Amino acid sequence: MGTEGSSDRDYGSNNNNGNSTFDAEQLAKQKAIDDWLPITSSRNAKWWYSAFHNVTAMVGAGVLSLPYAMSELGWGPGVVVLVLSWIITLYTLWQMVEMHEMVPGRRFDRYHELGQYAFGEKLGLYIVVPQQLIVEVGVCIVYMVTGGRSLKKFHDTVCSTCKHIKLTYFIMIFASVHFVLSHLPNFNAISGVSLAAAVMSLSYSTIAWGASVDKGVQPDVQYGYAAKTTAGTVFNFFSALGDVAFAYAGHNVVLEIQATIPSTPEKPSKGPMWRGVIVAYIVVALCYFPVALVGYWMFGNSVKDNILISLEKPAWLIAMANMFVVVHVIGSYQIYAMPVFDMMETVLVKKLNFRPSRTLRFIVRNLYVALTMFIGICFPFFGGLLGFFGGFAFAPTTYFLPCIMWLSIYKPRKFGLSWWANWICIILGVMLMIVSPIGGLRQIILQAKTYQFFS
Numbered sequence: 001m002g003t004e005g006s007s008d009r010d011y012g013s014n015n016n017n018g019n020s021t022f023d024a025e026q027l028a029k030q031k032a033i034d035d036w037l038p039i040t041s042s043r044n045a046k047w048w049y050s051a052f053h054n055v056t057a058m059v060g061a062g063v064l065s066l067p068y069a070m071s072e073l074g075w076g077p078g079v080v081v082l083v084l085s086w087i088i089t090l091y092t093l094w095q096m097v098e099m100h101e102m103v104p105g106r107r108f109d110r111y112h113e114l115g116q117y118a119f120g121e122k123l124g125l126y127i128v129v130p131q132q133l134i135v136e137v138g139v140c141i142v143y144m145v146t147g148g149r150s151l152k153k154f155h156d157t158v159c160s161t162c163k164h165i166k167l168t169y170f171i172m173i174f175a176s177v178h179f180v181l182s183h184l185p186n187f188n189a190i191s192g193v194s195l196a197a198a199v200m201s202l203s204y205s206t207i208a209w210g211a212s213v214d215k216g217v218q219p220d221v222q223y224g225y226a227a228k229t230t231a232g233t234v235f236n237f238f239s240a241l242g243d244v245a246f247a248y249a250g251h252n253v254v255l256e257i258q259a260t261i262p263s264t265p266e267k268p269s270k271g272p273m274w275r276g277v278i279v280a281y282i283v284v285a286l287c288y289f290p291v292a293l294v295g296y297w298m299f300g301n302s303v304k305d306n307i308l309i310s311l312e313k314p315a316w317l318i319a320m321a322n323m324f325v326v327v328h329v330i331g332s333y334q335i336y337a338m339p340v341f342d343m344m345e346t347v348l349v350k351k352l353n354f355r356p357s358r359t360l361r362f363i364v365r366n367l368y369v370a371l372t373m374f375i376g377i378c379f380p381f382f383g384g385l386l387g388f389f390g391g392f393a394f395a396p397t398t399y400f401l402p403c404i405m406w407l408s409i410y411k412p413r414k415f416g417l418s419w420w421a422n423w424i425c426i427i428l429g430v431m432l433m434i435v436s437p438i439g440g441l442r443q444i445i446l447q448a449k450t451y452q453f454f455s
Contacts, residue, residue, distance in 0.1 A: 033349055036356040039109050039342045042188040045260035049191050050276025051283075052198035053257045054250055056331045058280060059201040059287045060139065062247035064208065064325070066288060067295025068305040072240035075223060075296075081244055082292055088425050089248040090281050092402040096251060097270050097277060099405065100258045107269075109259035110339065111252060111397070118405040128401070132339070134393035135252045137372065139336045143329045144376030147174035150325040153308065157319040168377050175373035177330055182337060182365040187260045190334045197331020198283070204308075204324035205287035209294040211311045211318070221300035239439025241432055245394040247288065250280075252397050256339045341365055388440030392433065399429030 034040040070078040099114055101107055108114040111132050116124030148171030155165065184190050227233040254277075263269035295307045304310045308325070311318055344364050348354040403422040412418035 033356060036349070037342055037345055038186040038338050039256050039259050042186045043260055043262050045188055045191070045257075045262075047261070047272030047275045048279070049188070049194075050257055050261065050273050051279040052195045053187065053191070053335060054254070054277055054280035055198035055201060055283045056194045056328070057253050057257070057335045058248065058250035058284050059198075059205070060143070060247070060249065060329070060332050062243065062249070063201070063205055063287050063291055064306045064308060065243050066247060066292035067212075067299065067303045067307045067310075069240040069243040070292050070296035071223075071226065071299075071301040071303050072236040074225065077237075078240075078292070078296070081241065082289065084428070085244050085248050086281070086285060086288070088428065089251070089398055090277075091421065092399065092425065093251060093254060093277055093281075094274065095402040095406050096254050097258060097273050099402070099409065100255055100270060100273070101263060101268050102409065104265070107259065107263065108255055110342070111255050114255060114405060115401075118408045128397075129343070131393045131397050131401070132252050133343070135249060135397055136336045136340050138393065139249060140333055140340070140368075140372040141375045141379075143333045143336075144171055144175060144372050145380045147171070147326055147329045147333070148376065148380070149306075150308075150322040150329070154319050154322040154326070157315050157322065167380055171373060171377050171380070174326070174330075175369060175376075178333060178337075178369045178373075179366060181330065181334055182341070182369050183362065184334070185361075187257060187335075187338055190331070190338070193331045193334055197328045197335075200324040200328035200331075201287060202283060204321045204328065205291050207317060207321040207324070208307050208311070209290040211314075211321075212294045212298040212307070215298055215311065217298055218300065218302070221298070222302070223296075223300050226301040235439045235442045237439065238435040239443050242388065242394075242436030242440045245398065245432055245436060248398050249394050250398075251402065253335055253339055256342070337365075337368065340368065344368070388437050388444060392437045392440075395429050395433040395436065399432060400426040403429075 066082075070082075073081055096114070099108065103117070108117060112125055112128040114124075115128030118124060119127055148167055151170040151174055152165070152167055155162070155170070181190070181193065184193075225233045225236070227236050258269055258273045261269040261272055291307065295303055295310075299307075299310050302310075308318060308321055311321075341361075341364065345356070345361065348360060348364065349356050354360055403425045406412075407419070407422050410418075412422070
């Protein structure tokens with residue numbers, strides 16, 4: 001899937017043996033395609049682009065479901081899971097940043113290119129691409145629903161006496177923005193949108209925990225598990241693990257973000273990229289921990305799966321927070337859609353020999369936005385979907401695939417520190433992948449009883 005062309009072009013290596021015109025033509029054609037594809041077309045990003053792209057990718061609407069996840073995990077396990085996830089995902093993110101240019105003169109601009117290097121051409125594609133697509137397309141669909149919900153909440157809060165409008169229409173309004181924004185050519189072109197989204201994520205997270213503090217601990221607050229049966233408690237616990245996994249989903253776009261940073265042998269891209277990641281992770285901690293802990297502390301196990309729904313007043317502040325969520329989710333959708341556009345356009349241009357043109361891009365991207373909108377309208381059950389997708393695809397790409405690649409490429413000394421660290425991450429990640437979809441699926445089944453399609 002286009003690894004050949006993206007490899008050596010950065011350090012200006014020249015592999016047209018015998019100087020044949022055919023080779024030169026092939027290289028020129030390849031370069032023209034790479035200059036057109038969204039991931040590789042622009043390589044002049046600064047380190048702070050990496051910071052806000054990572055914040056936008058990471059701090060999704062998942063942060064608003066963290067108090068609810070805490071209520072299903074309980075104080076002790078909840079804090080442990082949050083802190084462990086933060087540490088493990090920072091470690092695996094570091095590994096990916098390091099592996100981006102581990103072969104001299106070559107860059108792995110896409111997650112699947114790294115997978116192909118680690119596991120072999122065919123197997124690498126089969127392992128990485130389906131999981132990456134599930135995550136990216138899944139996030140886009142969930143964000144369609146979230147965007148629509150937050151718009152609806154904004155409308156209902158600002159104008160409580162107005163006529164009731166279906167969620168479907170709000171999802172369509174939200175999608176209309178993407179029919180325009182999706183035509184921005186590459187990551188650098190969406191950096192403005194991404195910066196706005198990153199600022200918004202910090203803003204609505206602050207509003208969420210600030211308004212909770214203002215509301216104070218509820219009079220009849222309870223911190224026990226809400227489920228009446230042991231089975232219910234266990235399944236909810238599993239599902240909450242999926243919610244937490246969903247909150248740390250930025251790894252699926254990290255190599256693609258790093259691909260936009262210029263690189264030379266003297267100054268590899270991993271320096272600025274890592275600086276951006278550290279800033280992003282500090283922001284992530286500032287968003288996640290206060291929201292999760294304060295939200296749960298104030299509302300106990302009666303907290304809703306979106307903390308902003310639990311906070312009814314002050315109305316203007318909640319309305320504003322919901323609008324911030326909308327702006328943020330617009331940016332997040334674009335960040336996750338960009339690698340999908342890249343994959344689709346790569347297949348069309350390199351495999352099916354379509355001409356790289358505006359028309360092709362226009363059709364492909366509009367179809368994608370329309371598809372995610374349609375699925376979002378059909379299945380707007382938010383909490384259960386998070387748990388299900390969270391474990392199923394987010395756990396591998398975030399928690400343990402980077403570790404497996406690291407072990408297979410670098411082969412650290414057996415029973416050394418690096419070896420143990422990676423195996424612990426792999427075992428925890430695999431357990432997460434197995435248990436959280438079970439909880440998520442049960443929640444979908446329970447919610448589906450009271451649920452009408454196209455509501």
